[in-house]
Amino acid sequence: MSIVINVDIRRDDFYLPVALTLPASGVTALFGPSGCGKTCLLRALAGLDRYPEAHISFQQTVWQDGRLCVPAHLRDTAMVFQQADLFTHLDVAGNLQYAERRVPSHRQKVPLQQIIDKLGLEPLLKRSVEQLSGGERQRVSIARALCASPRLLLMDEPLSGLDRDSKQRLLPYIETVCREFSVPIIYVSHALDEVARLADHLVLLERGQVIADGPASGMLTRLDLALAHDHDAESIIDATVESHDAQFGLSYLASCIGRLTVTQAALPVGTKVRVGIAARDVSITLTHQQQTSILNIFPGVVEQIVEFNESQVIVRVAAGPQSEYAVPLLARLTRRSSETLQLQPGKSVFVQAKSVALL
Numbered sequence: 306m307s308i309v310i311n312v313d314i315r316r317d318d319f320y321l322p323v324a325l326t327l328p329a330s331g332v333t334a335l336f337g338p339s340g341c342g343k344t345c346l347l348r349a350l351a352g353l354d355r356y357p358e359a360h361i362s363f364q365q366t367v368w369q370d371g372r373l374c375v376p377a378h379l380r381d382t383a384m385v386f387q388q389a390d391l392f393t394h395l396d397v398a399g400n401l402q403y404a405e406r407r408v409p410s411h412r413q414k415v416p417l418q419q420i421i422d423k424l425g426l427e428p429l430l431k432r433s434v435e436q437l438s439g440g441e442r443q444r445v446s447i448a449r450a451l452c453a454s455p456r457l458l459l460m461d462e463p464l465s466g467l468d469r470d471s472k473q474r475l476l477p478y479i480e481t482v483c484r485e486f487s488v489p490i491i492y493v494s495h496a497l498d499e500v501a502r503l504a505d506h507l508v509l510l511e512r513g514q515v516i517a518d519g520p521a522s523g524m525l526t527r528l529d530l531a532l533a534h535d536h537d538a539e540s541i542i543d544a545t546v547e548s549h550d551a552q553f554g555l556s557y558l559a560s561c562i563g564r565l566t567v568t569q570a571a572l573p574v575g576t577k578v579r580v581g582i583a584a585r586d587v588s589i590t591l592t593h594q595q596q597t598s599i600l601n602i603f604p605g606v607v608e609q610i611v612e613f614n615e616s617q618v619i620v621r622v623a624a625g626p627q628s629e630y631a632v633p634l635l636a637r638l639t640r641r642s643s644e645t646l647q648l649q650p651g652k653s654v655f656v657q658a659k660s661v662a663l664l
């Protein structure tokens with residue numbers, strides 16, 4: 306099941322050739338700097354802008370094949386923009402009901418109450434739009450988009466107008482939408498922290514060019530891409546809450562590289578989470594250290610080493626139980642340490658993560 310996009314985007318002197326096959330599940334982030342063409346690509350997918358000779362299909366449905374073009378309102382997509390465009394003359398409930406009424410009768414509707422419950426909107430239903438905070442408005446916008454029972458949700462920097470706290474509060478709701486309603490999301494952003502938290506698949510754009518695309522954990526740690534060279538570069542790991550240790554204020558997570566230890570999280574056992582490990586917080590040893598304060602230590606094998614600056618290198622290690630090194634992790638070390646340990650591709654090592662953060 307995939308989304309196929311073949312389109313040459315032309316806007317005055319801007320040109321972006323796109324040939325992508327994306328998964329029709331999970332969150333796919335379109336990531337890149339301002340002006341690289343993220344919104345243009347999203348609009349082409351939504352059918353808001355048309356380009357001749359394009360081929361766009363969603364699962365088995367062809368949305369455009371050259372001149373044959375399904376108009377935007379028949380593509381079963383819904384959009385959430387940077388600024389919530391809610392009807393100000395209606396209260397929150399009115400906005401949701403309006404969207405729900407517009408779903409064509411042949412389409413299966415997502416029950417409105419389910420959307421209200423999952424997005425925690427019950428206390429806001431009678432509020433006028435003007436009485437909502439920025440974060441609440443965006444939450445209502447997401448709910449309204451869901452009321453349209455879309456097969457694909459398109460989000461254009463939905464968090465960029467919000468402060469840090471509002472953003473942190475809204476992010477879990479976006480995950481909820483994708484998981485609980487099984488709606489794939491195409492998510493435009495130029496914020497690396499949002500992408501690390503949300504994306505399953507990542508499309509990297511630079512001005513007028515699709516640089517690369519692939520599963521997010523691999524893309525964030527590819528040493529030939531700029532993301533791994535960012536000062537705040539991190540590796541991501543999907544995990545499940547396994548148990549809590551109240552005595553020490555810790556939580557233990559099951560992941561495919563082994564058991565992770567994090568600061569105790571108020572999450573039920575079984576909750577799916579994602580953790581981030583900053584490259585600057587990872588060190589490498591040749592033997593499994595026993596007498597150390599570090600709790601997160603995993604075996605791995607060095608895949609690649611590149612220069613970060615004149616004194617530091619970035620090492621990409623495939624970590625996990627031997628014979629199935631599954632997860633790429635980045636470590637930023639001094640060049641001197643790398644030479645002292647004689648690190649080279651293929652060498653077996655242990656990665657030690659000083660800090661593992663729930664995203």
Ligand SMILES: Nc1ncnc2c1ncn2[C@@H]1O[C@H](COP(=O)(O)OP(=O)(O)OP(=O)(O)O)[C@@H](O)[C@H]1O
Nearest residue numbers: 316317319337338339340341342343344345346495
């Ligand atoms: N309607 C238009 N007419 C002419 N040029 C346009 C039009 N829309 C976009 N462009 C140009 O296309 C390029 C890509 O724009 P786009 O909005 O897709 O970038 P973006 O990556 O979404 O940027 P941002 O993160 O700032 O929103 C830019 O150079 C922009 O000026």
